[in-house]
Amino acid sequence: MTKVKNFFYRLQFFSLAVFFLWIKTYLVYKIGFNIPSENPLQEFLLFFNPLSSAILIIGIGFFFSSKRRKSAIIVLTTIATLILYFNLLYYRFFTDYITIPVLFQTSNMGDLGSSIRGLIHWYDFWLFIDIAILYYFKRKRAAFNLKPLKREPLLIMAVAVSIFVVNLTLAQAERPQLLTRSFDRDLIVKNIGIFNYHIYDGYLQSQTRAQRVLADSSDFVEVEHYIKSNYKEPNDELFGIAEGKNVILISMESIQTFVINNDMNGQEITPFLNSLIDESIYFENFYHQTAQGKTSDSEYLVANSMFGRDSGSVFFTHAGNEYDATPSNLGEEGYFTSVMHPNNKSFWNRDMMYQSLGYDRYFDINSYDVNDENSVGWGLKDVDFFEQSIDLLKSQPEPYYTKFITLTNHYPFDLDEEDKFIDEYDSRSRTLNSFFPTVRYMDHALEVFFDRLKEEGIYEDSIFILYGDHYGISENHNRSMAMFLEKEEITPFDTIQLQRVPMYIHIPGYDQNHVSEMIGGQIDIKPTLLHLLGVDTKDMYHFGSDLNSPERDSFVVLRDGSFISDDYIYTRGICYDKQTEEEIDAESCEPYFERVNLDLNYSDKILFGDLLRYKNPEEEWKTESEK
Ligand code: GP9
Ligand code: MN
Numbered sequence: 001m002t003k004v005k006n007f008f009y010r011l012q013f014f015s016l017a018v019f020f021l022w023i024k025t026y027l028v029y030k031i032g033f034n035i036p037s038e039n040p041l042q043e044f045l046l047f048f049n050p051l052s053s054a055i056l057i058i059g060i061g062f063f064f065s066s067k068r069r070k071s072a073i074i075v076l077t078t079i080a081t082l083i084l085y086f087n088l089l090y091y092r093f094f095t096d097y098i099t100i101p102v103l104f105q106t107s108n109m110g111d112l113g114s115s116i117r118g119l120i121h122w123y124d125f126w127l128f129i130d131i132a133i134l135y136y137f138k139r140k141r142a143a144f145n146l147k148p149l150k151r152e153p154l155l156i157m158a159v160a161v162s163i164f165v166v167n168l169t170l171a172q173a174e175r176p177q178l179l180t181r182s183f184d185r186d187l188i189v190k191n192i193g194i195f196n197y198h199i200y201d202g203y204l205q206s207q208t209r210a211q212r213v214l215a216d217s218s219d220f221v222e223v224e225h226y227i228k229s230n231y232k233e234p235n236d237e238l239f240g241i242a243e244g245k246n247v248i249l250i251s252m253e254s255i256q257t258f259v260i261n262n263d264m265n266g267q268e269i270t271p272f273l274n275s276l277i278d279e280s281i282y283f284e285n286f287y288h289q290t291a292q293g294k295t296s297d298s299e300y301l302v303a304n305s306m307f308g309r310d311s312g313s314v315f316f317t318h319a320g321n322e323y324d325a326t327p328s329n330l331g332e333e334g335y336f337t338s339v340m341h342p343n344n345k346s347f348w349n350r351d352m353m354y355q356s357l358g359y360d361r362y363f364d365i366n367s368y369d370v371n372d373e374n375s376v377g378w379g380l381k382d383v384d385f386f387e388q389s390i391d392l393l394k395s396q397p398e399p400y401y402t403k404f405i406t407l408t409n410h411y412p413f414d415l416d417e418e419d420k421f422i423d424e425y426d427s428r429s430r431t432l433n434s435f436f437p438t439v440r441y442m443d444h445a446l447e448v449f450f451d452r453l454k455e456e457g458i459y460e461d462s463i464f465i466l467y468g469d470h471y472g473i474s475e476n477h478n479r480s481m482a483m484f485l486e487k488e489e490i491t492p493f494d495t496i497q498l499q500r501v502p503m504y505i506h507i508p509g510y511d512q513n514h515v516s517e518m519i520g521g522q523i524d525i526k527p528t529l530l531h532l533l534g535v536d537t538k539d540m541y542h543f544g545s546d547l548n549s550p551e552r553d554s555f556v557v558l559r560d561g562s563f564i565s566d567d568y569i570y571t572r573g574i575c576y577d578k579q580t581e582e583e584i585d586a587e588s589c590e591p592y593f594e595r596v597n598l599d600l601n602y603s604d605k606i607l608f609g610d611l612l613r614y615k616n617p618e619e620e621w622k623t624e625s626e627k
Contacts, residue, residue: 013137014062014156019054021054025054028084033091033189035186041174042174045174045190046190048167050193051163051167053194055160057195058077058080061073062152062156063153070134074131074134074138080195081128081130083198084127085124089116089119093115093411094292094474095474096292099201099205100202102311102313102316164196178192208317211608212609215608217614219611223602227602230545231537231538231542231545232546233549233551234549235548235549235550238532240534241510242463242507244399246402246458246461246462246463247399247400247401247464247465247529248463249404251467252442252446252469253410253472254409254411254435254468254469255409255439255469255472256498256499257284257501257502265423269443270439272446276504278513279506279513280513281506281548282503282504282513283516283518284500284517285517285518285554285564286467286503286519287500287501288499289521289558290559291311291560292311293309293313293314293315293316294470295405297313297314298470298522299315301522302525303526304323304357304526305524305525305527305541305544306542306606307523307557307559307599307600313349315348315352316349319349319356320610321612322612322615323358324540326526326530330401331358331360335399336398336399337359337361338360338361338401339404340385340389340392340393341403343405345362363392365379376408376419377410377413378407378408378410380407381419381441382408383441385445387448389449390456394458406442409438409441411431413431413435413437414434420440420441421440422437423436424437427479428479428480429476429477431476432480432481432484433480435472435473439472446466463505464506465505468503470501471498471499481498492576493581496558496564507532517554519554519555519556519564520547520552520554521557523542524547524556525544527540528547531549541606541612541615543603555592557595561597561600563592567588570592575587
């Protein structure tokens with residue numbers, strides 16, 4: 001009996017720590033992540049799910065001697081709190097949870113600088129209050145020296161696991177296939193909790209590593225067959241229209257289609273981009289398809305016509321893969337290929353990945369003169385960036401294929417007063433408010449660039465592709481966004497439509513310019529561009545297709561499995577009628593599910609299995625025998 005009494009006495013400090021971590025996690029769910037619940041069971045799961053991991057984490061303290069136990073519990077609480085807090089900071093920026101691959105993107109963290117400062121709030125200290133309380137109790141009462149129960153640590157772990165099993169059973173009842181269909185992190189955190197999610201993510205990541213080892217050339221044959229059957233013939237009138245021209249590709253930071261041909265309090269947001277529509281083939285139903293890898297995902301999609309990862313960034317996780325990307329394709333056509341972007345070369349692991357994609361040269365921050373006067377926010381201002389790039393462009397052998405990545409229109413949308421050509425918006429969201437002047441500034445920078453290219457005589461011999469890299473305004477700003485768009489609320493339907501980004505094909509001298517309604521995405525840029533340059537893509541491995549092809553379906557798949565067709569939008573398990581914007585029976589969307597799954601799964605299969613290494617079987621045989 002005394003043994004049991006002792007046991008509970010010994011549990012006091014532990015229970016207090018578990019209680020704190022449990023409640024704190026729940027509060028972060030509600031206040032930090034704003035996780036909604038649609039029914040009492042969901043809310044109960046949300047409240048209940050931190051308990052098993054709190055016991056598991058704090059329970060590790062029982063593996064320490066009685067003397068050290070309290071200190072161990074405080075350290076464990078601190079570690080758990082930091083995991084929560086990092087997730088919270090990450091969530092404030094990306095509306096998403098940290099995954100293991102993004103942790104390996106730490107080289108980005110240093111560069112995040114101004115963004116991180118904007119994400120930390122003074123009131124966040126509440127997250128650490130319990131640690132102070134535990135510390136106080138630790139000092140107040142001497143360490144217990146009561147004899148521990150036999151197998152005490154294992155007992156605690158068993159309790160944690162049992163509670164987790166109850167949790168998982170309830171969660172599976174609420175969400176069948178919760179763990180088998182893993183592309184929605186929100187659901188996983190909501191149902192089994194943030195800490196268990198991290199364990200699950202760790203398991204998934206180890207699986208993906210294993211996939212390369214297990215893959216072989218027969219997997220490639222299957223994927224190849226699928227890709228070949230989806231090939232779309234080019235448009236006769238446009239094939240080769242820009243043959244031999246220089247290609248200037250411009251990735252426009254964080255711009256969304258909703259600013260195009262729109263004004264903010266009577267002030268035009270993008271006058272230059274609006275006027276460029278008349279001189280371009282402009283795609284008004286063009287979607288970004290990025291996920292956590294943001295700009296790097298868009299670069300990946302554009303270069304390979306394949307999907308990026310659903311978590312983390314391919315640039316980090318698979319920079320060593322074999323690719324068949326646009327830069328190497330064009331290299332074979334005699335092009336000089338490069339990227340101009342005034343940031344550290346290691347940001348997004350670009351220096352590594354660009355080599356795999358076949359770029360000849362990366363003009364990073366070291367190629368630019370960057371100082372306090374010409375910088376703002378993330379670095380060199382766009383106008384200065386473009387102006388300084390002119391000489392670099394001129395230094396390249398022709399024809400060249402050069403990608404420009406703008407920077408000023410990046411969260412937190414800082415801008416010097418002298419560069420504000422329109423006012424800020426006036427809403428509760430500081431982010432949305434300051435977005436408009438920086439978009440307007442980027443628009444101005446593009447105009448300056450075009451003018452300079454004309455002055456230098458570069459313009460006429462070039463073709464231009466301009467596209468938005470990903471959204472700038474996350475769902476965290478839905479209320480202010482609804483106010484700007486004069487809507488009552490932002491529905492999931494609206495959220496999908498807000499993922500549209502501008503896309504221009506601008507060919508100087510071309511006289512058949514028009515606005516295309518074709519639904520497409522970043523994955524389609526590669527075949528579209530190669531066909532304009534007269535490069536045959538029949539033997540390439542693309543998941544997108546030429547936006548100008550008369551055979552093409554007006555359709556796009558987003559990375560999270562959402563899709564958009566002429567008639568429907570499918571997202572978050574809901575099928576919408578495009579016309580009425582109303583929810584309709586899922587039946588209407590079902591015929592498309594197979595294609596969506598095949599596209600995403602086969603693309604992942606190539607990536608995780610590094611399958612393009614099998615694309616030239618003879619070459620491989622040769623290198624083997626040479627060895
Ligand atoms: C950094 C720039 C921004 O070099 O491309 O990256 P993002 O944060 O948008 O992914
Ligand atoms: Mn970006």
